[in-house]
Amino acid sequence: MPDSTPSALSPRVRFAPSPTGFLHVGSARTFIFNWLFARHHHGTMVLRLDDTDVERNTEASVRSIFEGLRWLGLDWDEEYKQSERLDLHRKAAEAIFARGLAYRDFTPAHAGEDTQSGTQGAASREGAWLCNPGMREMSREESDRRAAAGEPFALRYRVPRGQGRILSFQDGVYGPQSKMADEVEDFALLRSDGMPTYHLASCFDDADLRITHIIRGQDHLTNTFKHLLIFEGLDAAAPQFAHLPLLVAPDGAKLSKRKHGPVVSVTTYRDAGFLPQAFINFLCLLGWSPKNDREFLAVDEIRELFSLDGVNRANAVVNFKEDDPFDPKAVWLNAEHLRALPVEELARCIEPFLKQAGFQAAPEKVAAVTPLIRERIKLLSEAVSAADFFFVAELTPYDPAELIPQKGDAALARRVLEKAQEVLAATPFDHDSLDKGLREAAAALGLKAGPMFQPIRVAVCGRKNAPPLFETLVVLGRETCLERIGQAEARLASLQV
């Protein structure tokens, strides 16, 4: 998008979700791209709730959307609700009708049936539907008479036909676009209950709110030709358009709430322990590239680097699976962002997950544990399984055989544990002292570090894979360590019978 155009000097963009379900990743990405564009150009970000579908809108959905956006931590400058602007929309429709650019369609509405539920709908028709027979040509007199008689009607745009009219615009991502007007159907502006349709409400508001750039999903690319007509009918200049490649599932189909469920919900990512900055980073890389081979980026960096020129045209696959709902790259990025966080901050992020697992996660304790697990977790939620033994009073039962080092036997494990108890009881409980004491003990037993440390690690952690030993011992404290080693000896004894 050339920065020389006046509108690019201070662009106004909008994110216009319809509150018919939870905020899903595709919508979140659209929001993020708009935000990035606005903030990069020092423009204005407008949030508009496109809630003209009274039937399907829910309060819960509105809350869910705000919750998701707030979690992302990205802001907006102005906020509107379409449902509060209905009078404006109706007046706009009347104006278009008055100009002869629309007509009344008295064809009864498709009785309840969702055209899409049958999969058929448009597909079953031979060719594309353009208009209902007899309506477009109806005389103004008859139209007025039937309307006055109270017969319900929808208002449709009278798409110019037979004039060889070509609709065209320059897309910020897809380049020059054009289509014959003859191929555009007479879409509805007003429903028979008087409510504006999405097309009308959206275009009117975009014009009225002086939106300069419409950045939205590519599923609206063909709708844009209709929108061009509406802006014309409104006698308003059309904004710039930029369509984003779609986010698709591994099977190639557009991500949808209905088909893909919670794996596409923003809250699913939040609850699994994604950091919002990592989530944003991941979503940006789906269909956009800074072109400098960098992928791990802070939000501020992305904002600075962002440009519509970097937006790709091919759809992007979000690589989730049945057994693993998150794209590996998203997980990797999250791990990177996790490690980039100052420990205290990471600790604060981890704390709620620990508490939710029922642990007594005192801030000081979490702060002490965090550095030990931060390179061992990729999602915040994994802190629970990575650090459980720091918080439980009683270790969950483990196989005593784990206490026995690789090339050793139970007797060796017993000797190690006994020796360890001596050392731990007599050594100052700090990293270096423990390190020195335990290594000397190993030497005294004629053992290498491995066989010496493993029994101790399993005894205090209850498993083989754990954070580095000395740090772990320190955080656990002398008392707990001694107690757990004692219990380990008992387990070992039970094994020998």
Added chain:
RNA sequence: GUCCCCGUCGUCUAGCCCGGCCUAGGACACCGCCCUUUCACGGCGAUAACACGGGUUCAAAUCCCGUCGGGGACGCCA
């Protein structure tokens, strides 16, 4: 069905507009090695792609045409 869009490693992508520097670069994942008290981190390495067919040209991933494949729109949903 009609129209619109897209097609580089398994996935995200760079390169394409302005043909040669591309024996196609990076990242994730996977595999191997190293580091190491376990796990992890880190380091190193390997495998892996220009959908296909025609042109144009001295030269094509890059330009043109076609084919095939995928997606989207076609609703009184948004």
